[in-house]
Amino acid sequence: MKTFLRILKRIGLILLVILVLFVAVVYIRADRTFEAPLPEISASRDSAVIARGEYLVYGPAHCADCHTSRDQRADVLAGKHVPLHGGGYFDLPFGRVYTHNLTSDATGLLSFSDYEIARSLRYGVAKDGHALLDFMPFHNLSDEDLTAVISFLRTLEPVKYEVPKTEFNFIGKAIKAFMIKPIGPDGEVAKSVTPALSAEYGKYLANSIANCRGCHTNRSLATGEYTGPFFAGGFHMPVDDKPGVFVVSPNLTPDPETGHIAKWSEDDFVKRFREGKKIPDSPMPWGPFSNFSDDDLRSIYRFLHTIEPVKQVNGPTIVVEN
Ligand code: HEC
Ligand code: HEC
Known part of the structure; x- marks a missing residue:
C-alpha cells in the first residue's frame, strides 16, 4: 500500500511539473515574434494615387467596417467616410481582438513607418512582430494599390483615441503559441493590377x-x-x-x-x-x-x-x- 501511494505521489508530481512547464511554454511562446521583409512602399502625395486609396479604403477594402468604434456604426452602414480611429472589436472564443487607430495620431499610426504598415498588410507581421490574426485579406494587394492605401491613410486627420489592448484567455494564448502564424502573399506580388x-x-x-x-x-x-x-x-x-x-x-x-x-x-x-x-x-x-x-x-x-x-x-x- 505504502509503495503504491509513493508511486501515485511521484506520478502526481511529474504531472504537475509537466503542467507547469506547459503553462510556462504557452506564456513564453504566446509573445513570440516573427520576421518578414519590409516592403519598400512609400506614401505618395499624388492626388490621383490618394483618390484611388480613398476609394479602396472606404469602398472595396472596407477598412471602415472594422477600424471604427461601435458608436460610428450607423454612419459606416450609410457608407460615409468616417474617422478611422479604431476601437472596434471581435469577441472570439478565446478573447477580444481590437482594431487599431489608423489616423496619424500618437495613439494611431504616427510611430509606424510606411514600410511597417505595408509589412502588416502584406505579410501579417505587426509592427511589434506578433502574427496578426487573419482578418485582413490584403496580402496580395499590388504595390501600386498598397501605396495608394497608405498614401490615403497618411492624409487622415489625427484623432486621439486610445484603443484597449487585445486580450487572450489561456486557450487563446495556447492557440497563439502553437497555431497562429503570419499569413503572407501566395507568391510574387504584382507591381500593378490595372482596373478593368x-x-x-x-x-x-x-x-x-x-x-x-x-x-x-x-x-x-x-x-x-x-x-x-x-x-x-x-x-x-x-x-x-x-x-x-x-x-x-x-x-x-x-x-x-x-x-x-x-x-x-x-x-x-x-x-x-x-x-x-x-x-x-x-x-x-x-x-x-x-x-x-x-x-x-x-x-x-x-x-x-x-x-x-x-x-x-x-x-x-x-x-x-x-
Ligand atoms: C464579413 C463577411 C462577408 C464579406 C466580406 C462578404 N460577405 Fe457576402 N455575405 C456574408 C453573409 C454572412 C451573408 C448572409 C447575410 C446577408 O445576406 O447579409 C452574405 C450575403 C451575400 C449575398 C446574398 C445577399 C442576398 O440578399 O441574398 C451576396 C450576393 C454576397 N454576400 C456577395 C458578396 C460579395 C460579392 C462579397 C465581396 C465583394 C461579399 N459578399 C463579402 C458575409 C460576407
Ligand atoms: C474585417 C476587419 C478588418 C478590416 C476590413 C481591416 N482591418 Fe485592419 N485590423 C483588423 C484587426 C482585427 C486588427 C488587429 C489584428 C491583430 O492584432 O491580430 C487589424 C490591424 C491593423 C493594423 C495594425 C497592424 C500592426 O502592425 O499592429 C493596421 C495598420 C491595419 N489593420 C490597417 C488596415 C487597413 C489600411 C485596412 C483597409 C485597407 C484594414 N486594416 C481593414 C481588422 C480589420
Whole structure:
C-alpha cells in the first residue's frame, strides 16, 4: 500500500511539473515574434494615387467596417467616410481582438513607418512582430494599390483615441503559441493590377481586396484556416453581443441548384449592392460596399460565374446554438 501511494505521489508530481512547464511554454511562446521583409512602399502625395486609396479604403477594402468604434456604426452602414480611429472589436472564443487607430495620431499610426504598415498588410507581421490574426485579406494587394492605401491613410486627420489592448484567455494564448502564424502573399506580388471590366480583375477584388472569399468560404473560427471549398459559403460567423447566434454565408459558386446567385443577372447583382443591408445581424460590410463602382461589381459577378460550381447546401442564414 505504502509503495503504491509513493508511486501515485511521484506520478502526481511529474504531472504537475509537466503542467507547469506547459503553462510556462504557452506564456513564453504566446509573445513570440516573427520576421518578414519590409516592403519598400512609400506614401505618395499624388492626388490621383490618394483618390484611388480613398476609394479602396472606404469602398472595396472596407477598412471602415472594422477600424471604427461601435458608436460610428450607423454612419459606416450609410457608407460615409468616417474617422478611422479604431476601437472596434471581435469577441472570439478565446478573447477580444481590437482594431487599431489608423489616423496619424500618437495613439494611431504616427510611430509606424510606411514600410511597417505595408509589412502588416502584406505579410501579417505587426509592427511589434506578433502574427496578426487573419482578418485582413490584403496580402496580395499590388504595390501600386498598397501605396495608394497608405498614401490615403497618411492624409487622415489625427484623432486621439486610445484603443484597449487585445486580450487572450489561456486557450487563446495556447492557440497563439502553437497555431497562429503570419499569413503572407501566395507568391510574387504584382507591381500593378490595372482596373478593368473583366473576370480577372473581379478575381483580384474578390480575393485580395473585398474579402468575398474570406467570408464566403467555410473556415475555423479558432485559427482562421479554410475548411471548405472557396466561395461555397457555410462559414458560421458569430453575431456581436449575441452569444450562440451565427450568420451563415451563402454559396456564391455558380452551381445551378445550390448557388445563391446562380440565377441572378449581372444587373440583379449590382442592384443588390445598392440596396444595402437587409439582415440586421449580417456581418457583410454592406455600408462600405455601397461605395463600390458599378464596373467593379460587374467584374466580381463575372469572376464568380467563371469559378467551379460547388454543390453545397448551407442551411438557414441565421443559426441559434445553445
Ligand atoms: C474585417 C476587419 C478588418 C478590416 C476590413 C481591416 N482591418 Fe485592419 N485590423 C483588423 C484587426 C482585427 C486588427 C488587429 C489584428 C491583430 O492584432 O491580430 C487589424 C490591424 C491593423 C493594423 C495594425 C497592424 C500592426 O502592425 O499592429 C493596421 C495598420 C491595419 N489593420 C490597417 C488596415 C487597413 C489600411 C485596412 C483597409 C485597407 C484594414 N486594416 C481593414 C481588422 C480589420
Ligand atoms: C464579413 C463577411 C462577408 C464579406 C466580406 C462578404 N460577405 Fe457576402 N455575405 C456574408 C453573409 C454572412 C451573408 C448572409 C447575410 C446577408 O445576406 O447579409 C452574405 C450575403 C451575400 C449575398 C446574398 C445577399 C442576398 O440578399 O441574398 C451576396 C450576393 C454576397 N454576400 C456577395 C458578396 C460579395 C460579392 C462579397 C465581396 C465583394 C461579399 N459578399 C463579402 C458575409 C460576407
